[in-house]
Amino acid sequence: MTGPVIAGFTKSECLCEPEEINFAQNVDEDAHITVPEWRLHKVQSPIELKHDETNEYDHFEPLEFHGHWDHGGDATLNNNGFTATLRFQNREMPVLVGGPLHEDQYIFEQLHFHWSDDDHSGCEHIFEGQAFSMEAHAVHYNKKYGDFKNAADRHDGLAVVAFFLKATDDDEHPCFNKMTEAVKKIDKINSTTSLPSDCLTWIREAAQCKGYYTYQGSLTTEPYTESVTWIIYPTPIHVSREQVSEFRKMKSTPCERHNIVKNVRPIQTPPAHKKLDIIYARSHKMSE
Numbered sequence: 001m002t003g004p005v006i007a008g009f010t011k012s013e014c015l016c017e018p019e020e021i022n023f024a025q026n027v028d029e030d031a032h033i034t035v036p037e038w039r040l041h042k043v044q045s046p047i048e049l050k051h052d053e054t055n056e057y058d059h060f061e062p063l064e065f066h067g068h069w070d071h072g073g074d075a076t077l078n079n080n081g082f083t084a085t086l087r088f089q090n091r092e093m094p095v096l097v098g099g100p101l102h103e104d105q106y107i108f109e110q111l112h113f114h115w116s117d118d119d120h121s122g123c124e125h126i127f128e129g130q131a132f133s134m135e136a137h138a139v140h141y142n143k144k145y146g147d148f149k150n151a152a153d154r155h156d157g158l159a160v161v162a163f164f165l166k167a168t169d170d171d172e173h174p175c176f177n178k179m180t181e182a183v184k185k186i187d188k189i190n191s192t193t194s195l196p197s198d199c200l201t202w203i204r205e206a207a208q209c210k211g212y213y214t215y216q217g218s219l220t221t222e223p224y225t226e227s228v229t230w231i232i233y234p235t236p237i238h239v240s241r242e243q244v245s246e247f248r249k250m251k252s253t254p255c256e257r258h259n260i261v262k263n264v265r266p267i268q269t270p271p272a273h274k275k276l277d278i279i280y281a282r283s284h285k286m287s288e
């Protein structure tokens, strides 16, 4: 995942290798070189989620999305050679509050996607042994740190909401079409296109479910900082196979010989002494 971190990961040179580039492998090889030791004391992401190993909790405040699917301002989608990244401009940024985020407000920075060369290995987190076709990450930073850059290095700096997407033989998801139509226009690396500002309506239904998993983990791209409160909705959003396939047509190099075929970091295994503390937010605290 991530925001400006990913934005810095642009393929400025053509690698001109004969095979498709496997970013996941490249990224993973760097993981333990680029992360300072002090940042590796907790949990690296992604992880496999197993419901039986989580603690159920019913006492969070409601998790609230403010403005994520509203009309207004502008939206752009960019191909940085690694993923497609959605950003908003000229509007008040959406805000995430409540749930496991304590009293803090988290401001929307960007949303991006992970996918693979097939329809059943394109997600980063694994749920009950099952992988999905894609995983979308809505990245937010803690308002008290001012901006994403300042927040990205703090233990409570970022909140990332993850949604699974499952490719099916069914019709295309009409709301998700706003994304895929834009993806078709950013096949070239470093290209950007505009899209309707209410382009996130496809996450609205999933985001209003009460059951989600949350844990403290890390960015899944460099610099892998352990600054992320993950919020993961387990029920996949159904899209068509054709909609997923549009993402694989994006180019990863200026020579246009290589596509972004896989941008998934492998599952990370925590140190033996470290027990994962994963919470299943089954329902929220009732208002009095």
Ligand SMILES: [Zn+2]
Binding pocket: 001, 002, 112, 113, 114, 137, 220
């Ligand atoms: Zn991501």
